[in-house]
Amino acid sequence: MIEVQEITKQYGDKVVLDRVGMQFNKGKITSLIGGNGAGKSTLLSVISRLLSQDGGVVLVDEKNVTEYKSKMLAQRLSILKQSNHVRLKLTVRELVSFGRFPYSQEKLTKEDNKMVDRAIDFLNLKEIEHSYLDELSGGQKQRAYMAMVVAQDTEYILLDEPLNNLDMKHSVQTMKIMRKLADELGKTIIIVLHDINFASHYSDYIVALKNGKIIYHDTTENIIREDVLKDVFDINIKICEFDSKRICNYF
Amino acid sequence: MRIAVLSIILLLLAVVSLFVGVADITVADIISWDIEKISLISISRIPRTAALILAGVGMSISGVIMQQMTQNKFVSPTTAGTLEAAKMGLLIFFIFTPNAGMTLKMLSAFLFTFFASMIFLAIVRKIKHRNVVFVPLVGLMFGGIIGSVSTFFAVQLNIVQDSNAWMMGDFSGILQGRYELIYLTLPAILITYFYANKFTVIGMGEEFSKNLGLNYNSIMNIGLFCVSLTVSSVVITAGAIPFLGLIIPNVVSLIFGDNLKKTLPLIALSGAVFLLICDILGRVVIYPYEVPIGVTVSVFGSIIFLFLLIWRKR
Numbered sequence: 001m002i003e004v005q006e007i008t009k010q011y012g013d014k015v016v017l018d019r020v021g022m023q024f025n026k027g028k029i030t031s032l033i034g035g036n037g038a039g040k041s042t043l044l045s046v047i048s049r050l051l052s053q054d055g056g057v058v059l060v061d062e063k064n065v066t067e068y069k070s071k072m073l074a075q076r077l078s079i080l081k082q083s084n085h086v087r088l089k090l091t092v093r094e095l096v097s098f099g100r101f102p103y104s105q106e107k108l109t110k111e112d113n114k115m116v117d118r119a120i121d122f123l124n125l126k127e128i129e130h131s132y133l134d135e136l137s138g139g140q141k142q143r144a145y146m147a148m149v150v151a152q153d154t155e156y157i158l159l160d161e162p163l164n165n166l167d168m169k170h171s172v173q174t175m176k177i178m179r180k181l182a183d184e185l186g187k188t189i190i191i192v193l194h195d196i197n198f199a200s201h202y203s204d205y206i207v208a209l210k211n212g213k214i215i216y217h218d219t220t221e222n223i224i225r226e227d228v229l230k231d232v233f234d235i236n237i238k239i240c241e242f243d244s245k246r247i248c249n250y251f
Numbered sequence: 252m253r254i255a256v257l258s259i260i261l262l263l264l265a266v267v268s269l270f271v272g273v274a275d276i277t278v279a280d281i282i283s284w285d286i287e288k289i290s291l292i293s294i295s296r297i298p299r300t301a302a303l304i305l306a307g308v309g310m311s312i313s314g315v316i317m318q319q320m321t322q323n324k325f326v327s328p329t330t331a332g333t334l335e336a337a338k339m340g341l342l343i344f345f346i347f348t349p350n351a352g353m354t355l356k357m358l359s360a361f362l363f364t365f366f367a368s369m370i371f372l373a374i375v376r377k378i379k380h381r382n383v384v385f386v387p388l389v390g391l392m393f394g395g396i397i398g399s400v401s402t403f404f405a406v407q408l409n410i411v412q413d414s415n416a417w418m419m420g421d422f423s424g425i426l427q428g429r430y431e432l433i434y435l436t437l438p439a440i441l442i443t444y445f446y447a448n449k450f451t452v453i454g455m456g457e458e459f460s461k462n463l464g465l466n467y468n469s470i471m472n473i474g475l476f477c478v479s480l481t482v483s484s485v486v487i488t489a490g491a492i493p494f495l496g497l498i499i500p501n502v503v504s505l506i507f508g509d510n511l512k513k514t515l516p517l518i519a520l521s522g523a524v525f526l527l528i529c530d531i532l533g534r535v536v537i538y539p540y541e542v543p544i545g546v547t548v549s550v551f552g553s554i555i556f557l558f559l560l561i562w563r564k565r
Contacts, residue, residue: 048461049461070465079462088455089508090451098451098452098463101465106445106447
């Protein structure tokens, strides 16, 4: 389980995270929502040790992340950021193979290759596994990166705005893969989302941040409510039910 | 397969390189064990060929490591002030302890390249929007600054010509007993080979490296160490060899990609092959005189570099 306690982070005078504390549920998808500058991505970066906090602790399986060897932590927790553009000319398979780096460093074992194959199948990349990344479309690239995360085979998967720059089809595809990862492989997924409807449709829990504080943390149906969302986003949002899923209309 | 082909080419070129020169040596001389010619081969020809191969391998590998560390394809010892720093190290050595011997000379050049590369990396980190051409431009300016300081002191001390001569890539002066420092590139080459995957991961950026559990800073330092050791030992024994670290990794990357585990041997072999060809050409083109290798490498290197610029732009 991932637990954060009293996390604070400031840039100069600006407090980005203000004593944030919570626990993320295992085997579920938790979406972080909130306006720009609410602190969602910062929180994700702190949890994944890409950014060091000014105060508070992050616990992964009851152990402080700073006490992990970085290799061991990389076998438990992975993060995919939108800004992680790899400029190297690698094939899809080579990129996915680097997901096994935390386990085997310089030489892949048979076991590693099996995991790479599985990840490639999981994301339907078999046909393009030998294509170079720079020849792929945005959607295919995103799938290649996710395959790398799948190959890394971590209990916890963190994603920072994975739907940015993706069209509707690929956004839906991405979220369905997340669902599959949680439901079939039992992964714990924490994901920063901007589109409230994607959060509503695909997540089990939603965490709402505002001004560096967690103001709501609950199951999806308890968050996707007109009064709650008005409080989070400061705009009026109408909610209608469709096929037992709630759709938000804020236009 | 490709590695085998390149190895055979390298071997053939090495043999050619052994037999090209003012003194006419044939295979028959070796078979008949002509003492005079055998000793010429062992004192001059073998050291020269060995130095060429090591310098070719070392400089092209240094280039690729620097490109991984800065995540920029146009960074190399030529475009990051590394060569100028080595020159400054030699100059300082020359000013303060000119007779102190090779070890100190090497140390001086090594320390200067190491710290200059460290400063360059720090500058690159500070640049927020890393435009592909902007980073090497900063490197060239950085090198210009170091170079101008060196030139100032060289002018004051009347050793401009000497200091320019140090930097002129030239293998004709290489003799047994005076070139052995270049073997210091070997450990650097070996480290790079065994750390190939780590250097590939570094090239994906700091956050990516952290996600994969790589100790980013320690690998950066190892890279710095390897580059500084290689560049300074090559500069001391043979002078500066421009462009090699830039074009060889780029050409290999364009054709075979950037997975170093796969491409590192290709980069190393191509570097040695390219340098041997340049050297043999330089030796025969105005026979019995020699064109310094710095000139031949620059001519071919700059042409290939121009093509690369256009090619990469696409």
